[in-house]
Amino acid sequence: MTHSHPSFPDTHHDTSSNTLFGFWIYLMTDFIVFAALFSVYAVMYTGMEGGVAAKDFFHLKSALASTLILLLASFSCGMALLAIPGSRTKTILGFALTFLLGAAFLALEYADFKNLLALGYSWKTNASFSSYFVLIGAHGLHIVFGLLFTLVFILQLLRRGFTDAVIRRLTCLSLFWFFSYFVWIFMFTIVYLIGAS
């Protein structure tokens, strides 16, 4: 046996690419979760005991506004990412804008839910409402965590500047925002456009 020890790459410097790869795997598994929820909705959305379905209450304009807001959020997030590592101010501004737009999106969704609940329809009403609330609520939960970690990473950027770890986390965060927007496109088409037609 020859003993030419391969000069081992220092694992210390390799963690960023591992993290990004791991984050992609997480996103793919999350897609599977959403695929399951979409399938449930596709089966259930006409399943309406009592003759009402969630789709009877859609406002296409509100859904379109949500879509555009989320599009802008992922756009500002992309701009923020482009400013790395040149300008800390631009990056922070970009992510701050993402945060505000994400919060606006969430406010619209909250208003939708509140409206339905005020009319007496909840996830307990029938299969159509259950699948609607779970699908849209799961996406809303992603936005909540996106907002939380946007705040956390803005704070880290302020305190630490562009360290390897901060850049890595911001990259993952932007992937997460793109993911949220990507899933929302399917919600807009499958839930709102098909439901309203």
Added chain:
Amino acid sequence: MRFPKIFGFKLNEKYGEYAAYCWNLGFLLAFIPLYILGLMGATRRLDHYDAASGWRPLFIIAAVGVAVIFVGIAFQALQIWVSIKQRKQNRDTTGDPWNGRTLEWSTASPPPFYNFARIPDVTTRDAFWTMKQSKQLEKEPYEDIHMPKNTPLGLFIGLLSFTFAFAIIWFIWWLAIASLIGIVAAIIARLFETHTEVTITAAQLETMEAAR
């Protein structure tokens, strides 16, 4: 089989053998009659059966088998008890009590926290065996090892995930919310830690491996 590697001492072999014999014999006695009964039409988990079916002898043999398995379990319990009492005599000082083939036996028992002092060069299936056969146990200089530091946060997240899951199953909303906040707080606390890695220098490795 990995017991000494994990705990640093060997289990009592005599009681282990008794347990193995009891288990083998008991298993055959318990299940062969049941297979035959199954072919004769008995369904699983009957609470009673007709005496006219003629199944009784086979069921009694199966019950004897269960008793033998139980004796096997008792031997295992005795084995653990005796082994713990005699752990000083049965200590595995070499890390390789059975002349093993695979690399885990090249470390001390129980293994040091860094596992391998050198990253082994694997060229064959049973790398440790090959090294022993060619008498080429590694003698190269040590290199620094970078390791993540210990952190209790992973444990906390695990425990809180349990309470969270338990709470949402049983609709205990305050506990669910508290657990979720705890999980997120632990993650954020982790994100704000800066020095999460530690380097074990070659010199430290030298002393630790020499003391083994």
